[in-house]
Amino acid sequence: MIADEVATLTPSDEAEACAMVAEARGRGETLDIVGGGSCVGLGRPPEGKRRLSSARLDGIVFHEPAEMVLRAKAGTPLAAVEAALEAHNQILPFEPIDHRALYGGGEPTIGGLVAANASGPRRVSAGAARDSVIGLRLVNGCGEAIMTGGRVMKNVAGLDLVKLNCGALGTLGFLTEATFKLLPKPESEATIVIRRLDDARAVAAMTAALGSPFGVSGAAMLSPGMGREFSRTFLRVEGVAASVDHRADKLLARLAEFGPERVLKGDDSRRLWWAVRDAEFLAEPRDRAVWRVGVKPSRAVEFLARLGPRALAHLFDGGGGLVWLSTEPTPADAAALRAALAPFGGHATLVRAPDALRAAVDVFQLQPPTLAALTRRVKAAFDPDGVFNPGRMYAGI
Amino acid sequence: MAQIAFPPPDPTILARRDEILAGLAAILPADGLIADLAGRRAFETDALTAYRRLPLAVALPRSADEVARVMRFCRDAAVNVVARGAGTSLSGGAIPQEDAIVLGLSKMNRILEVNLADRYARVEAGVTNLAISEAVSADGFFYAPDPSSQLACTIGGNVGMNSGGAHCLKYGVTVNNLLGVRLVTLDGDILDLGGAELDAAGLDWLGLVCGSEGQLGIVVEATVKLIRAAEGARPVLFGFDSCADASRCVAAIIGAGIVPVAMEYMDRPAIAICEDFAHAGYPLDVEAMLIVEVEGSEAEMTAELACIAAIAKAHGVRVTRESMSAMESAQIWKGRKSAFGATGRVADYICMDGTVPTSRLPEALERVGEICAGYGLRVANVFHAGDGNMHPLILYDVNDPAQQQKAEAAGMEVLKMSVALGGSLTGEHGVGIEKRDLMSCQYAPADLAQQKRVRAAFDPRAQLNPAKVFPLEGRGA
Numbered sequence A: 001m002i003a004d005e006v007a008t009l010t011p012s013d014e015a016e017a018c019a020m021v022a023e024a025r026g027r028g029e030t031l032d033i034v035g036g037g038s039c040v041g042l043g044r045p046p047e048g049k050r051r052l053s054s055a056r057l058d059g060i061v062f063h064e065p066a067e068m069v070l071r072a073k074a075g076t077p078l079a080a081v082e083a084a085l086e087a088h089n090q091i092l093p094f095e096p097i098d099h100r101a102l103y104g105g106g107e108p109t110i111g112g113l114v115a116a117n118a119s120g121p122r123r124v125s126a127g128a129a130r131d132s133v134i135g136l137r138l139v140n141g142c143g144e145a146i147m148t149g150g151r152v153m154k155n156v157a158g159l160d161l162v163k164l165n166c167g168a169l170g171t172l173g174f175l176t177e178a179t180f181k182l183l184p185k186p187e188s189e190a191t192i193v194i195r196r197l198d199d200a201r202a203v204a205a206m207t208a209a210l211g212s213p214f215g216v217s218g219a220a221m222l223s224p225g226m227g228r229e230f231s232r233t234f235l236r237v238e239g240v241a242a243s244v245d246h247r248a249d250k251l252l253a254r255l256a257e258f259g260p261e262r263v264l265k266g267d268d269s270r271r272l273w274w275a276v277r278d279a280e281f282l283a284e285p286r287d288r289a290v291w292r293v294g295v296k297p298s299r300a301v302e303f304l305a306r307l308g309p310r311a312l313a314h315l316f317d318g319g320g321g322l323v324w325l326s327t328e329p330t331p332a333d334a335a336a337l338r339a340a341l342a343p344f345g346g347h348a349t350l351v352r353a354p355d356a357l358r359a360a361v362d363v364f365q366l367q368p369p370t371l372a373a374l375t376r377r378v379k380a381a382f383d384p385d386g387v388f389n390p391g392r393m394y395a396g397i
Numbered sequence B: 001m002a003q004i005a006f007p008p009p010d011p012t013i014l015a016r017r018d019e020i021l022a023g024l025a026a027i028l029p030a031d032g033l034i035a036d037l038a039g040r041r042a043f044e045t046d047a048l049t050a051y052r053r054l055p056l057a058v059a060l061p062r063s064a065d066e067v068a069r070v071m072r073f074c075r076d077a078a079v080n081v082v083a084r085g086a087g088t089s090l091s092g093g094a095i096p097q098e099d100a101i102v103l104g105l106s107k108m109n110r111i112l113e114v115n116l117a118d119r120y121a122r123v124e125a126g127v128t129n130l131a132i133s134e135a136v137s138a139d140g141f142f143y144a145p146d147p148s149s150q151l152a153c154t155i156g157g158n159v160g161m162n163s164g165g166a167h168c169l170k171y172g173v174t175v176n177n178l179l180g181v182r183l184v185t186l187d188g189d190i191l192d193l194g195g196a197e198l199d200a201a202g203l204d205w206l207g208l209v210c211g212s213e214g215q216l217g218i219v220v221e222a223t224v225k226l227i228r229a230a231e232g233a234r235p236v237l238f239g240f241d242s243c244a245d246a247s248r249c250v251a252a253i254i255g256a257g258i259v260p261v262a263m264e265y266m267d268r269p270a271i272a273i274c275e276d277f278a279h280a281g282y283p284l285d286v287e288a289m290l291i292v293e294v295e296g297s298e299a300e301m302t303a304e305l306a307c308i309a310a311i312a313k314a315h316g317v318r319v320t321r322e323s324m325s326a327m328e329s330a331q332i333w334k335g336r337k338s339a340f341g342a343t344g345r346v347a348d349y350i351c352m353d354g355t356v357p358t359s360r361l362p363e364a365l366e367r368v369g370e371i372c373a374g375y376g377l378r379v380a381n382v383f384h385a386g387d388g389n390m391h392p393l394i395l396y397d398v399n400d401p402a403q404q405q406k407a408e409a410a411g412m413e414v415l416k417m418s419v420a421l422g423g424s425l426t427g428e429h430g431v432g433i434e435k436r437d438l439m440s441c442q443y444a445p446a447d448l449a450q451q452k453r454v455r456a457a458f459d460p461r462a463q464l465n466p467a468k469v470f471p472l473e474g475r476g477a
Helices: A014-027 A078-086 A110-115 A161-165 A199-210 A241-254 A266-277 A297-310 A331-344 A355-360 A369-382 B017-027 B037-041 B064-077 B129-139 B155-161 B205-209 B243-255 B268-278 B298-314 B326-337 B339-346 B358-374 B401-420 B436-442 B445-458
Strands: A031-034 A050-053 A060-064 A069-073 A133-139 A145-149 A174-181 A188-195 A216-222 A232-239 A262-265 A289-294 A313-317 A322-327 A347-352 B057-059 B080-084 B100-104 B111-115 B120-124 B178-184 B190-194 B218-225 B233-240 B262-267 B288-295 B317-322 B348-351 B378-384 B392-396
Touching: A014 A050, A014 A133, A014 A145, A014 A174, A060 A078, A069 A078, A078 A110, A110 A174, A133 A161, A145 A161, A145 B445, A161 B205, A161 B445, A188 A199, A188 A241, A188 A266, A199 A216, A199 A232, A199 A241, A199 A297, A199 A313, A216 A266, A232 A241, A232 A266, A241 B298, A262 A266, A266 A313, A289 A331, A297 A322, A297 A331, A322 A331, A331 A347, A331 A355, A369 B190, A369 B445, B017 B057, B017 B064, B037 B057, B064 B080, B064 B100, B064 B178, B064 B190, B064 B218, B080 B155, B080 B218, B111 B129, B120 B129, B129 B155, B155 B218, B178 B205, B190 B205, B233 B243, B233 B298, B233 B326, B243 B262, B243 B288, B243 B298, B243 B358, B262 B268, B268 B326, B268 B339, B268 B378, B288 B298, B288 B326, B298 B317, B326 B339, B339 B348, B339 B378, B339 B392, B348 B401, B358 B378, B358 B392, B358 B401, B392 B401, B401 B436, B436 B445
Parallel strands: A031 A050, B057 B100, B080 B100
Antiparallel strands: A060 A069, A069 A174, A133 A145, A133 A174, A188 A232, A188 A262, A216 A232, A216 A313, A289 A322, A289 A347, A313 A322, B111 B120, B120 B218, B178 B190, B178 B218, B233 B288, B233 B317, B262 B288, B262 B378, B348 B392, B378 B392
């Protein structure tokens, strides 16, 4: 029996979660799903009557280092998983963004990173979170436990509901367990730094690097004022030490025309990529709106030019394919950004803004009507009565 | 007789054939519609040749707009639609039925855009897999997934089945290399899902459509990731005196944190068949062989191969042969990639596609041998060992119905074993008709029901590639 005054439901296992969801559905109640609360600011503001938390679904179910596979319960802190992997020199391939820099608190969990498809700079070579999640368990809006995917690297049996739930922000189901494929932790990394490139030259350097045969696993640029008074373009190679040195040398030669200056290694390199990954330099001032914009790298500079001074600060990740930027938190700025982007066919997500703004403007790229209708039908296929995360992605869904 | 059941064709559709043909003829140019018996025969099966059904008609549209009009017509006329690329499915994914039209994408075969700066290509669905890499190879780029049938199979079919290939160990399968698709729904809506801009927010339509076996809509266009090739690549052959040693060596290489570009396994029968066909210089006096490919600079390849060779030595490798030239490398891969075709020269076969956790490979291989021996059948194993994706080729004589039945029964046992070991029925070939009735081994009823509800969000009456993927009513293992 669930008492009415309980604001947060914290099931201790999947069966209990099923019962709680079924009961909420029976009462016509809605539930906002929470993990460790580190990305509560992502999406439209919560509208649910109560919260359903994965906090007690905690623990690594198995880690098979020799198979490079790990399964953990949804509420497991990411830190616990990373510690377990570290002991075997393994990593989650996609370098998940830590949202705490932007939102300011909470504890990143496994379920949260799946729900947010939280990827980082290694996206360019190792794919997004959704490319490394090979299995999920979830509770659908009818209170049924659903398994999709599994624990093997290749599995095309039936519809892939794994990826559909990655990045769905909990609108389709309450995740209880996720299985990941892993990579060996790179023995070494080196980051080439090029100073003082303007945006267009930075994108050109990153494009040259990513189009080289040297396996670049990170291509980013921090604007002037982000840690230094001048812009810095970063290009990373990772792997066994001898190979990293070799490829860094070749890359330096290839990028000669851009004037590469230095190569950072070890912790100096790592810290830098954390700052890029977490958009750390956009965290302050805290009242600014922060956006993630996906464009073709070759159009990134044009997009920024169209947006003009409304972009208060920006950085590039993904070779320019991901533009992080901040604006004033106003509907007019939001509209201007979407208008500036429209000719290029990319997509923009309002990652951080006050609740009022996130309720007033589209947080995610607006879908054409046919796709919006499909979103409603797929949502209904999982959650016919709209129990989970009402309005979190799109108003009214 | 053959075991895989087809539902009886819907007599109300068959009775309306003339009317349906007239409706399609109003949409398609004369050479875009095949109605005569001889013409339709060419579309009655795919690479699962033991099964065939004559389609009602074959539509070969030239544009997304024509596809959309055909789809709307089929929705309104309640006609089933079976999508087809090159018809190379090994699981019967493109086998039609008497009450369905085949919608073939072969006339939509243009490469629309190559953008090397942004590292993508946009192509129509009927473009072959290999044609994409060929279009960009002069610039040093390639499209990574490389199914054995890549010379013939189309990107549309690859998307439908989420196809893999030998080099997926490092670069991932189709879904990991797909950036966008243009999908035509049964309602005739033309949807652009994903695109050259990574990670569009919203539901991951791309991930859902990839591998949906033509049941959500018709993929008419794909935007795929182009990858710059490494400085060099070199395959090495390792021959072992026992299958167990070879498969343990695979698990040990992965366990040591080494991810080669490809790691392929062939047993003695497979080696003999492929060598006879391709003259690749495979060792004929070993029980099992691994093809391990590494890439990078000379120094990198040498260093990585030294680690791999040490592991192989610890597992009793007897023959090691490094490719010394590009031509030799090409021969080595030609032998591997022609395995299915070469096997077809010596016997009829069914090709299984189960995956198992790599640590269970030795056990799985042993069980495959026992199962086939139990039915008195020969088996050749040639597969993607690095990701545990097994391809036992079970040999039989298609003119002997008893043998066919035995081969299928053995295959089903092999697949059930894969699932029991923690794996999957299919790693890259798809479910099709072949494995549909085994889906209930891998998934609980609620799991399958959830998948079917998602399918129904696109196609409420299950008109698209019907009677595939999900167990037929009243069947299931």
